[in-house]
Amino acid sequence: MYIDKLSVENFRNLKKVNIDFNKNINILYGDNAQGKTSILEGIYFCATGRSHKTHTDKDVINFNENETHIKTIIRDDTACDKIDVHLKKNMKKWIAVNNMPVKKIGELFGFLHIVLFAPEDLRLIKSGPSERRRFIDLEMCQLNKIYYYNLKQYCKILKQRNNLLKEIQKNKSLKDTLFVWDSQLSEFGEKIIKQRQKFIYDISELASEIHNKITGGKERLEIIYKPNVSSDMFEKKLIKNTDKDIFYGTTSTGPHKDDVSFIINGYDAKDYGSQGQQRCSALSAKLAEIEIIKKEKKTNPVLLLDDVLSELDEKRQSFLIESIKDIQVIITCTGIEDILKKTNADTQVFFVENGDVKLTV
């Protein structure tokens, strides 16, 4: 699939922007703070119903305006879909696909498959487990609606269980009702653990192969799932930890505590990897994601590269450009890298300045 058109109004510093993308390489270049990342953020919003930069939707509305609109037209060999996002300061977010309002975000997933590689992706390796769970969940939710449903139910039940734990601290007799939440939580938790296990195994296999090529066979990358508890032990452990959970007023066991490790040549990249190795591991994981989407969804995702080319050495740049020949790519940069001048792919260059975008010839 590819993004044919993007229209944005009052999104961050972008005033009124209309872009016709080509099917291959699109370069958005300009100085810092001109609106390049905001364009990618707008696309990301259409694909996932949220921003990759903020948890507060309304942050993306231009400071001086009350509302913002983003519209994308997505095409495939046979299909053409339109996604509309409308955010207003004092209203719920409104999203429509082909003019039909989306009631749950899950209904949006699948219309626009994107893979974003941004400087923040280093957090995937460096930061705490919650960042890695977020990555896994976001990718899995886009790929698998059942996973999205299970995760949503799990989070809802977890919240209710945690509330009840706090209530029990005040009123011990409520303890008798806890088993209802325990069995529901373990039902959905077990499914999540099994689905994560499979996904991380698949992504590890592919990322390992890619990483091997990028590093010229020097590095062996493994992505390892570290579940907080195995699926068959979840309910038992939940019950075993009841008194501890009541004492702390929170659930100590379950997939909400899972982690994932990126291992390079046997060592955890989080603790032992150089910045370059960490970045490259994240890149391998992202390129693996492209392959998973191609395989499972039978379509090519759109790759968004935010300011990352200049961070890679020449060999890695070439590998990246080489491996994305057949998909649509939207790249932001402050200067046009040599590698992009050399590529024989169909390339379109846009100049971004002060919230405005112009096609250059």
Ligand SMILES: Nc1ncnc2c1ncn2[C@@H]1O[C@H](COP(=O)(O)OP(=O)(O)O)[C@@H](O)[C@H]1O
């Ligand atoms: N809600 C907003 N309203 C107006 N401007 C904003 C808003 N949020 C961020 N900005 C500004 O938008 C500009 C563009 O940011 P960004 O897209 O990240 O630039 P680039 O990627 O080109 O460096 C920045 O100057 C930023 O301060």
Ligand SMILES: [Mg+2]
């Ligand atoms: Mg930027």
